[in-house]
Amino acid sequence: METIKLSNGVEMPLLGYGVFLVSPQECERCVTDALNVGYRLIDTAQAYYNEEGVGEAIKKSGIARDELFLTTKVWIANAGEEKAARSIDESLRKLQTDYIDLLLIHQAYGDVFGSWRAMEKAYRDGKVRAIGVSNFQAARFFDFSHYVDVKPMVNQLQCNVMIQQTGIEPLLNDCGTRMMAWGPLGGQGIDGIVKNEILGAIGEKYGKSAAQVALRWLTQRGIVAIPKSSHKERMAQNFNIFDFKLTDDEMAQIATMNEHDAGTINFTDPQFVKYLIETYG
Numbered sequence: 001m002e003t004i005k006l007s008n009g010v011e012m013p014l015l016g017y018g019v020f021l022v023s024p025q026e027c028e029r030c031v032t033d034a035l036n037v038g039y040r041l042i043d044t045a046q047a048y049y050n051e052e053g054v055g056e057a058i059k060k061s062g063i064a065r066d067e068l069f070l071t072t073k074v075w076i077a078n079a080g081e082e083k084a085a086r087s088i089d090e091s092l093r094k095l096q097t098d099y100i101d102l103l104l105i106h107q108a109y110g111d112v113f114g115s116w117r118a119m120e121k122a123y124r125d126g127k128v129r130a131i132g133v134s135n136f137q138a139a140r141f142f143d144f145s146h147y148v149d150v151k152p153m154v155n156q157l158q159c160n161v162m163i164q165q166t167g168i169e170p171l172l173n174d175c176g177t178r179m180m181a182w183g184p185l186g187g188q189g190i191d192g193i194v195k196n197e198i199l200g201a202i203g204e205k206y207g208k209s210a211a212q213v214a215l216r217w218l219t220q221r222g223i224v225a226i227p228k229s230s231h232k233e234r235m236a237q238n239f240n241i242f243d244f245k246l247t248d249d250e251m252a253q254i255a256t257m258n259e260h261d262a263g264t265i266n267f268t269d270p271q272f273v274k275y276l277i278e279t280y281g
């Protein structure tokens with residue numbers, strides 16, 4: 001597995017397996033399948049209610065802990081120094097591990113500076129190997145990263161061939177922050193990427209599917225991709241992207257597919273913010 005190096009020197013796999021909308025009951029089976037396919041990075045979150053399933057699967061796998069890379073995220077309801085600190089211990093317990101490889105603030109709402117202080121402490125205490133944020137769009141990312149001591153090592157954003165996140169890249173680079181792509185195949189129920197004709201035609205040349213081309217394009221940009229599938233054969237397909245390389249022309253051709261550079265969610269829309277905070281805050 002190819003890796004990237006985070007700003008603190010921690011090596012992170014370029015490809016992982018995400019478990020958003022994987023039910024608690026199904027999660028252990030899915031993560032077990034993903035580990036058998038070869039994934040070593042697993043992306044979960046407190047808000048997915050399936051950290052226990054991830055923990056069970058990694059415990060039963062017998063894979064050495066230092067070969068795995070576990071990501072989880074502090075949810076809005078746990079924002080603030082004390083609550084975040086408690087939630088980190090709860091995540092460790094559910095994941096049945098002594099440390100989390102990468103801990104992210106899931107959404108940029110509530111007392112995120114308080115959460116960050118708890119995360120910095122967990123980082124210094126060795127409970128967490130790297131810390132970062134998620135869904136911090138450009139202005140919010142700049143504001144936040146400017147005022148914190150330990151700069152975010154990762155920003156996990158909605159990113160794929162149609163949502164390319166090129167606008168935020170210079171800000172991330174200035175901060176030494178790496179991008180991690182959620183929804184790398186377009187998310188749940190969207191066929192626009194996995195059935196895309198341009199990607200399909202490029203893939204034919206290499207004997208690859210549109211989905212594989214989409215994931216290859218991200219990872220070839222140096223962006224960590226974490227596709228989700230409940231089907232083992234698709235997990236295997238999505239994993240099998242390191243035996244071909246897109247040409248510069250193909251990379252440029254796919255770059256023309258950009259439709260919503262900063263994502264399809266407007267995180268500053270008052271209705272959206274009201275909904276999230278009133279529902280989960």
Ligand SMILES: NC(=O)c1ccc[n+]([C@@H]2O[C@H](COP(=O)([O-])OP(=O)(O)OC[C@H]3O[C@@H](n4cnc5c(N)ncnc54)[C@H](OP(=O)(O)O)[C@@H]3O)[C@@H](O)[C@H]2O)c1
Nearest residue numbers: 018019020043182183184185186187189211227228229230
């Ligand atoms: N930070 C955040 O706010 C945030 C938000 C969303 C997601 N995430 C993370 O990012 C991960 C991935 O994002 P996502 O789950 O939203 O979307 P995704 O990985 O882009 O797409 C998942 C969808 O694609 C289907 N699929 C997977 N592989 C396929 C293939 N080879 N061919 C055809 N269809 C395929 C899956 O169906 P089947 O399962 O039926 O195969 C599922 O419906 C999540 O699991 C989560 O870990 C983070």
